[in-house]
Amino acid sequence: MEKDLIRLLRAEEIECRIAIVNEKGLSLLLYKDARVDQRILDETFGAFGWKRSHQCIDGNLYCTVEILDRESGEWVSKQDVGTTGYTEKEKSQASDSFKRACFNWGIGRELYSAPFIWIPAAKTSIQKKGDKYISNERFSVGAISFNDNREIVFLEIMDSHGQVVYTLGQGNGIHQGDRRQKASRKEGGADQGRHQDKHPVQEQEKAGGQEMEPRDGQKGGHNPDPQNGGDRKYGISGPQEIVLMAELNRTGVALEEVLERYGIGDISQMTPIIYNKAIAALKQTKPKGRKSGTAA
Known part of the structure; x- marks a missing residue:
């Protein structure tokens, strides 16, 4: 099935969702919707080359996406669980579990x-x-x-x-x-x-x-390696930065305070070790209203 490589997402197939908003600006998350998954599955494997099913396990809704291996004639499956949205609980779980299962097949994994x-x-x-x-x-x-x-x-x-x-x-x-x-x-x-x-x-x-x-939004302090598309010796991933910003928003701690505490001038200079220390300290910090305790 290696020949059936999932193609990369096109710009018009990627949606932007606001994640965090404050007086200084807002952050965005990139995502795909279920219709994109369906279209790419049809393109790659054919309308009769894949199928989906849902299972309720311990009160959670799972989705299984199966792909037909035309060489062996066997169905190969990958599964994932969905999360609940704010409205239409069952529908959101079904859609989310389907999208997550498609991530397992490689659709949109580049996000x-x-x-x-x-x-x-x-x-x-x-x-x-x-x-x-x-x-x-x-x-x-x-x-x-x-x-x-x-x-x-x-x-x-x-x-x-x-x-x-x-x-x-x-x-x-x-x-x-x-x-x-x-x-x-x-x-x-x-x-x-x-x-x-x-x-x-x-x-x-x-x-x-x-x-x-x-x-x-550029990580100017990080020089990527052209052989591997950029190491992670310096700079943290987008999802990690989302977690960091969420913790800063929850605790009321300023980003500048964290950077100063660890002796760095920009978030692009944050190493995975510093990130883990900062997150651990922030999680022990009470919500807004109390002085931060972000010591290493």
């Missing part, structure tokens, strides 16, 4: 390499409602490309007005479903030809360290 996407307040619309901050802005992936390890090396996020509000990388490997040419034609498209000439990882190496500002 796990997504960076921490932070949109500063100056680049978007944020309102305060009561004691909370909200945003009604909608975001989309304008362009995306990957390296040979199926990791994201170039990413553009646009708002509902077609303005680019976040950019990762400066190269153009193989863009999947690039919408930027349509949405930004009015901006002149001056850099479209430039993207065609250089490998995205090489471009990131040249850019490394030049822009440490978090306003573009």
Whole structure:
């Protein structure tokens, strides 16, 4: 079944969801919906080459996605459990378990390499409602490309007005479903030809360290290895940064306080060891209202 390699997601197949909002800005998560999974399964294995089923185990809804191995004639299955949404509990569990099972088959697994996407307040619309901050802005992936390890090396996020509000990388490997040419034609498209000439990882190496500002969400302090698409000696993954920001939001501890405590100037310089120490300390810290105890 190796020949049936799952293709990478296209830009228009990736959705953006707001994860955290505060007075300084908001963070985004990238995800796919169940219709994308169904379409890719049909494309890759044929309409009669896959099937799904659901099982309730210990009160949790699981989904099993089976793929027909045409060489052996046997069905190969992978399973995962769903989580409950805020509405339509059964429907959300069914959809979530299906999407998770498809992740196990490799559909959209490249999203796990997504960076921490932070949109500063100056680049978007944020309102305060009561004691909370909200945003009604909608975001989309304008362009995306990957390296040979199926990791994201170039990413553009646009708002509902077609303005680019976040950019990762400066190269153009193989863009999947690039919408930027349509949405930004009015901006002149001056850099479209430039993207065609250089490998995205090489471009990131040249850019490394030049822009440490978090306003573009780039990990400027981390120089990726062109052979493996970037090591993790420095810099943490997007999901790890989401966890970190959630803990900071819960405890009211400022990111600057954590960085200062561990003697680093930017989140891109945070090592996995520092991250684990910071998370462990934050989890022992009570919610907002009490002084942080984030000692190593």
